[in-house]
Amino acid sequence: MSSSVPVGVAEVHPSVLEKIYALSEEGQDIWHRFDAEVRQDHFHPFVPADYSRVQAALVALRAPGLKFLEWGSATGVITIMADLLGFEAYGIECDAQLVEVARELARKFGSNARFAAGSFLPTGYAWRPRDGDGRLGTIGEGSSGYLELGHPLEDFDLVYGYPWGGEEPMMHDLMRCYGGRAARLLIHGTSGGVQVYRDGRLEP
Ligand SMILES: C[S@@+](CC[C@H](N)C(=O)[O-])C[C@H]1O[C@@H](n2cnc3c(N)ncnc32)[C@H](O)[C@@H]1O
Secondary structure (H helix, E strand, O other): OOOOOOOOHHHOOHHHHHHHHHHHHHHHHHHHHHHHHHHOOOOOOOOOOOHHHHHHHHHHHOOOOOEEEEEOOOOOHHHHHHHHOOOEEEEEEOOHHHHHHHHHHHHHOOOOOEEEEOEOOOOOOOOOOOOOOOOOOOOOOOOEOHHHHOOOHHHOOEEEEOOOOOOHHHHHHHHHHHOOOOOEEEEEOOOOOEEEEEOOEEOO
8 A cells, every 4th residue: 555645637648648538438339339239138237437537536546656446347448547547457357258358458558457357355255234135236246356466455545436326335345344444445426426435434
């Protein structure tokens, strides 16, 4: 974990912003094809974030040496974006075919983003909310991806997730149980905004 100071919006080089724009456009194209070819026939939990809002949140928080993790990285757009913005960026996704798409996209954009096929739930984690309803919703179960990443959850400074409605409490619990002490959790809400939490509290 690093305690670096954010460097700010103005310092993002225009060439990086152009690359991120092209990446987001390509991500949208991939999503439209995925929606038509895969989601047409059966449910799949992948729906893409509002990339420009996530970009704004990452730009505001970027600082040298920070490690970023995306939970459920799908086609990898956000993890690659984080890498282009200077984070050491990693993604975990349980759909191995999407992980291949993400790796190919990273190659295309000259990104060093790293991806693991597996679950972002650490081995042994169990969701036990107070009301007793520990269903995971659309969150898939499977072998944990952290071993392949080479980092446990506590190593990351920023963790980003886009939960379906009702799944946020589990993500907060996961951070409480396994997250780094000063880590931030970025949650993409179902209405499109990105909220930043530290120690379970919403940051202004
Ligand atoms: C709502 S989509 C968000 C995609 C991307 N993070 C974004 O913000 O654009 C959730 C993604 O999480 C993946 N996922 C669900 N459960 C998972 C798990 N336990 N481990 C890893 N990925 C998971 C799904 O396959 C899907 O790609």
